[in-house]
Amino acid sequence: MKSTTKGSRYRRSQQRDRILELLKETHTHPTANWLYDRMREDFPNVSMGTVYRNLTVLADQGLVNRIGFDGTLDRFDANTAPHYHFVCDACGSIVDLDLPVDEALNRRVREVSGLIARSHDIQFRGRCASCGGKRTRGVRFR
Amino acid sequence: MKSTTKGSRYRRSQQRDRILELLKETHTHPTANWLYDRMREDFPNVSMGTVYRNLTVLADQGLVNRIGFDGTLDRFDANTAPHYHFVCDACGSIVDLDLPVDEALNRRVREVSGLIARSHDIQFRGRCASCGGKRTRGVRFR
């Protein structure tokens, strides 16, 4: 991984630009493999290595977040503002929530434990709109 | 993975009993590999396969939780009561917090999004007591 400390001697590339574009126009927190499939439409010979390398660079530049929920693959998100997530038990889809981030929680942690929390993440779990109350096992997002 | 739906035709085994015991007397949310090392003290020929298989069974029986935080390996925990976690940025150690679980959050998700959240997890991030404010890069827990 390149360090953020140095002058970030990154060059631009069509591939990386496109990956960021895809992430900006997609709000499903895609996996590397999903991005790879989309990328092949424009760059038929693109490799997974390139996808991962660019995701790492974008994350290093702070343009993208890498998130790895319990059990699921790594997902990527161009929404770098702090926010909470809803994860569907059935199909694994992830939805951003409009709940305001509650900084007071970090303070409560300190009161209770003495530990200084600088941030926190919340994942809510349940069925998403399309999986509903049904027992249907949705197709796992890959 | 065996299903919970059937009659759970699990037999007991010394190995599984010992793994559960280790998890009960350990509150550091160990990795499979840590458990493997401890297991070898009692069962010199135990294999990782056995460790993982038993962890899966214990999780299926609801006796153990498998938790996989962002970037870290899977960790295992015999404390199955809902609780929040503090994750150290520096050394990766995980601490259970005494903060009461706030069920009202699930309701707020519904108000805001219409999604029905059945549960939620929170991970707080910061430096643990031993990593303190120091820039020391603690040894990553494996």
Place this chain on the structure above:
DNA sequence: GTTCATGCAAATCGTTTGCACAATG
């Protein structure tokens, strides 16, 4: 005695990396 659990090794999956060549600044 039937079935489940084990140990071993090989397989799988997501991700990373070394290398020779192409693209960028």
Place this chain on the structure above:
DNA sequence: CATTGTGCAAACGATTTGCATGAAC
């Protein structure tokens, strides 16, 4: 032209699985 990015394939680390044998019920 000095260096970074790419495509390819091989390497990697965590986890899973197939198989023959041993333990549990």
